[in-house]
Every structure is written in structure tokens, then in C-alpha cells.
Amino acid sequence: MYRTIQLSLQARIQAILLSRYEIALPYLAVEQPPNIALGELALPVAFELAKRLRKAPRAIATELAAELNADLPAGVALVEVAGAGYLNIRLDRAATVRRIAADHHADLGGPGFRLIEHTSINPNKAAHIGHLRNAILGDTFQRLLRPDAFKSGYQVGVQNYIDNTGVQVADVVVGLVHLQGMNLDRVRELLTECLETNQRIDFYCWDLYARVSQWYTDPGPDPANAAPTLAARKQLRLDTLHALEAGHGETAQIADLIATEVLRRHLETMLRLGIEYDFLPRESEILSLHFWDAARALMTERGVLYEETQGKNKGCLVMRRAGAEAMAEGDTDEDAKVIVRSNGTVTYVGKDIAYHLWKFGLLPGKDFGYIPFFNYPTHPCWISTSGASDPTAPTFGKADAIYNVIDSRQNDPQNQVQEALRAMGFEDAASRYTHFSYAMVAMTPRTAVDLGYVVPEEDLAKPFVEVSGRKGLGVKADDLIDRLITAAKTEVDNRHPELDEPERLAISQQIAIGALRFFMLRFTRNTIIAFDFKEALSFEGETGPYIQYAIVRAANIFRKSGVPADEALTAIAEIEGLEPILSSEEGTSLWETWLAASRLSTVLDQSIQSAEPAYLAKYAFTLAQQFNNFYHRHHVLTETDPTRRALLLATAAAAHRELIRALGYLGIEAPPVM
RNA sequence: GCGCCCGUAGCUCAGUUGGAUAGAGCGGCUGGCUACGAACCAGUAGGCCGGAGGUUCGAAUCCUUCCGGGCGCACCA
Helix, strand or coil: CCHHHHHHHHHHHHHHHHHHHHCCCCCCCEEEECHHHHHHHHEHHHHHHHHEEEEEECHHHHHHHHHHHHCCCEEEEEEEEEEECCCEEEHHHHHHHHHHHCCCCCCCEEEEEEEEEEECCCCCCEEEEEHHHHHHHHHHHHHHHHHCCCCCCEEEECCCCEEEHHHHHHHHHHHHHHHCCCCCHHHHHHHHHHCCCCCCHHHHHHHEEEEEEHHHHHCCHHHCCHHHHHHHHHHHHHHEEEEEEEECCCHHHHHHHHHHHHHHHHHHHHCCCEEEEEEECHHHHHHHCHHHHHHHHHHHHHHEEEEECCCCCCCCCCCCCCCCCCCCCCCCCCCEEEEECCCCCCHHHHHHHHHHHHHCCCCCCCCCEEEEEECCCEEEEEEEEECCCCCCCCCCCCCEEEEEEEEEEHHHHHHHHHHHHHCCHHHHHHHHHEEEEECEEECCHHHHHHCCCCCCCHCCCCCEEEEEECCCCCCHHHHHHHHHHHHHHHHHHHHHCCCCCHHHHHHHHHHHHHHHHHHHHHHCCCCEEEEEEHCCCCCCCHHHHHHHHHHHHHHHHHHCCCCCCCHHHHHHHCCCCCHHHCCCCCCCCHHHHHHCCCCCHHHHHHHCCCCHHHHHHHHHHHHHHHHHHHHHHHCCCCCCCCHHHHHHHHHHHHHHHHHHHHHHHCCCCCCCCC
């Protein structure tokens, strides 16, 4: 509702500026005055115009106010001039409350297919807290975009890229074969054992991966003569990697078995958080279906890729680096980015360019094969194949816009891919390519110590230490979720002995997921999260459970009053005499609650435009705070005046409705009790 | 050396694209459960917005520079 008024106000003022001063301002700032006593919206437009019109801001504001007041936009009661030249807008409170109650709000959405890539964990070990941040950010953003009951939204596809032929999977294969002495059959047995005894292969690989990484550099008992041994181990690693890339033979089969099974564990872990995917493109198919060949032909044809004939990159196919100055004819660009090595193999960025051409439907003659891989209650998740494609599979490429949820350490390669698209003449695609960048999750030294890691002296004073899969240093996603559930369960058991066990567990899970998702979303994207168990396990203050609790309190009011929330909202349409209450001094806190509740679509729009889910998380918390404040100031059930009681009930219902919606976008459920 | 990010209350962070008196949570201190549930609320203390210049009606926000921190910069993947 807030956004509806904001949009109509902006349009009116733009029209006035055009007719009166012949000025066109494409963007008009609208803000909230510092105090509700000054009005509900404020426009500093007069300051902006002062220099162009060579007139005092206050004089301009006065003229604008007069014109606006002569023909007020719907819902506006009065426009006045304040301070040095602000245009302050006062709304018709009763009319606005009725419109909010009737759920009038500006729609959001548009045409086109948007592809979101997130999670993308190497399938060689258990997911950790850093992966959780990625998946929760991506999943939340997907929810912001998707069509739903509140908005028409955008068509979206969610994909999770699987690097199943990379060096990390190779490392685990080296561990299985050379440290554990396993062959293909033994690996099959291991996987069967894991499933039968409820052990997790991804946890097993977590430890094995750390051991292998250490093994590569461990000089052993005779450091002086270790060099040949270590070189041989490195060679083993390379040979294994090449076997995976080639895609056939026992080594590749072992890798495929392990990667596929670890991937299933990842999907299960993410499903605990309500995170689902539509498609899993795998690197193995990018290789076997020769995506690169098509990309290479296109890049060469468009003059983006060229062979270097001298200097350090002699014999390589290279492209200009993103942001580099243009070179003079005949000069050697020593700084160029190598795409194809002198031995003919393609680099990671090269494969990524091919993949992104496919995403935009720009890779001629190439597509994945698709088969179902994993079943969600409402839809299947598809995976890539080089074999026969299932004819019922939907289309995944040909996106109009893409969002890559990838951490900020990948800034350079991401820029390089965009630069390649731009250089090929796909300006439009490049401009619809969003690197949804975010900073890593680290750990406080205290948490690292709690986990039993030896933290070096010099790191103890630092605010955080880096999570490292290679060192096995990190918090596994499932361990954290389990601990959160246990902590929530203790509380729920205490508070609700009357409920049966499955119900208490279900509520505890909702609270745990609420706490976790909110924790990962409350920080803006480029803030490094220093993970701390004490903080993450907190259910008080600026947390998910705080918001869930506000919803439970509101729901209790409707239950005890016998008036359902939706009836409380419909009732308000018929009731007279709201204005005096809303305009009174004590009614102001009611009005502020309505105003806060009406801002959801504004905040959604902001979150989408800036690709920043933290704005929505912050909003949900602020609205819950506003509701709790209202809850303490006004006692609904003991209110005897029918008009006041109806208004109080509707106020609670409006906050309740928007809190549930906001949490829904954050992927957090509202428990029935807690 | 080059590029990107960050520096705001004791701690952890917001700050709506340059606006009115810089805000939350945690922690500290004072209070509030026989009223819709205290996973809550109210009050209080706590700030040279890293430093210095500049841009203008107006700067935590933009520019320059310095200081301090983080992360990237391979024919590795």
C-alpha cells in the first residue's frame, strides 16, 4: 500500500514539474520523516530544484504544495511545507487503514525467464556453514522473484552447478584408492554400508579430504628425501584429475559414484532448510557434450579469442582481461587471460564462458540431456546427462536474466565471463548478468577452539579465522542444524509438556530453521560473518524466533477472541469512527503499526532491485518489534468499546498477515505455538 | 605492485542510492509477569561515523590522500 501511494505521488509531482517548470526528473526521492508527527512521507524535491530554478527551496515547496493540495492524490489528506523546504505528506489515516486491510498493494514482477544459480558445492565432502550462506541467500532471492499469491513475479529456474570432475573430487578419489586401498567394488560396498548403517558418506569424505590434503605436503619421517615422494603424490593427483575429465575407466566410475552420493546428501541437507532445485547441470556433461567446442568457434569468429604468438603465453588461446586497456596493433598483451593452454586443454574460465553462453541460449546447437534425479513433494529435480534426454523435461537455458550466487573471492573470474560476453557483442546478456556476490563465513577463534582446533597464537586476537575444507576446519551444516534443533527442543519441551513428542519436534525444527535462516540473512551481502555458536544459537533479540514469537502472540489473540484474523480485517471496512482514534495521541502507535505493515511491497521491490535479502530480514524484524510494542500498549481482549476493539483486532491481523508473508519470503515458517 | 571489499556505541551490525535530532541487537545498570504467553516490554548509560583535505544549501554516504584490516590477481583447478 505504501508503495502504491509513493508511486502515485511521484507521478503527480513529475507531471507538475513538467507543466509548471518544464523539468523532467526521472527519479524522485521519497523518504520517511524522522518523526510520524511530521507526516508519513517526505519529499526533498525542492532542494534539488533550488539551483536549477534559482529560487529558495521553501518558495518552490510552497508552490508545489499549493498545487498538490488543490487536487490531492487518493489517500492523501494534506501536503505541507516543513523545515527548509521539505514537502511533507499526511495521509488520510482511516481511508489508508481500510485499503491496507483490504490488501491493496502495488504488484511486482515482469516478463522473462530468470535463472538463479546457487549452492554449487563440490561434491567431495559435507556441506559447511559457508555453503549454508550461499544456499540460503540464493533460495531467499528465488522466493522474492517467484510468482505467488502476493505478486505476479517472474518466471524463475533454480540450478545448482555440480563440479563433479574437478580437483576436489579427484582428491577424495586419491584418498579412497591410495590411502584406503579401495577399488571400485570396495567403494560400492562402502556406499552400501553407509546407507545400511545410517552413516554419512559426506562426513566420511570430509575427514578423508582433509587427510589427503595433508598427505600431499607431509614430508614424513625423512624430510630431506621427501621431495620425490611428494612429487609422485602430486602426479597421482593430476593423473586422477585427468581420468575424471576423460570420463571413462574405473577411476572415473569411482568418482561418479562418490560425487553422486555426496550430492544426494547435499540435496537432503538443503531440503531440511526448505531449499529445492530445478536442475543440476554437471561439469561432466559440459565436457562430454563438448560445449567448449561451440563456444570456442563462436569466440574465435567474433574475434575475442586469439592465439598468442610470443611472450609467456606463446601457443595459448587468450582473451583480453576484464578492465584492461586496449592494446596497440602488434603489441603483446602479457596480461591477457589464458583460455586454452598451450597443451590444448581449456581453463576453468573457458568452460564457464561456454556454460554461460548456454544459460542465455547463445551456444549454437548445444543443450544438456535431462533426466529426473531427485523428487520433491511438488516437482522433480532434473540432472544433466549425455545420454537420452527425457522428453517431458522443461527448458532450462535461454534465460533473459541470470543471478549467480557465488562468493566474492570469485569476483575476477565472474568479471572475466561477463567481459567475454560483452566482447562477443552480447551486450544485452552481459547487462542482465548479475554476480550475486557475498563475503565468506568465517569463525570466531573462540568457536574454532570450541571445535577442538588448535588456533595459532597470532590468530587468537583476530576477529575471525577462515573456514578451510582442506584442513577440515569448519562447522558442518547438519551438525549446526542438529544443535539448533536440540536447543529449541529443550525450550519447547519445557514450555509445552501438553503437546506430544512429534509435535514438539516439528515446532523445534521450525524454530531452528528460523534461527538459522535469519542469522544468515540479517547481514548485508558484503559483510563477513564471523560465525559464533553462542550467537547463532540465540533465540532472543534480533533473531528469527523473535519474529516467529510475535506471530504466535498475534495468533493467540484471534484464537481467544474467537475472531479469525481475516474476519478482523474485513470487519474494518464497515466500521465508522476510526479517524478520531487513529489521529489521537495514543492511536498513533496503532497507525504506525499499520504503516509499517503496509511497507512490505516497497521493501520487496528494494530487495529485488538491489539483490539484497538483508533489507527484507531487517524489515521483518522491525515489524515484529512494532507489533510487540503495540501488543504491550494495547490490550485487545479487555477492550470494551466495540469500535476500538475492532480496530485493535484488525491492527494485530494486519501485522500478523505481513509478518507471515515476510517470513515466507525468508523461507521461515510460523509455528502454531512455541 | 594491480584490482575489489571493509573501518559507525564495550561487542556484532543497520543506516532506504546526498537529507531533518546517526539507529538496532547483544552485553551493563533500573524497572515491569493474578490482564491476548516475559523467546517480551519500558527506561538508562554508551558516538571526533579510522585520520586529513575537498565537492554543496546539506556528507556516515560522493571525490582525493593517508592509516589500519580482509580477499583476489597462474598455461593450478
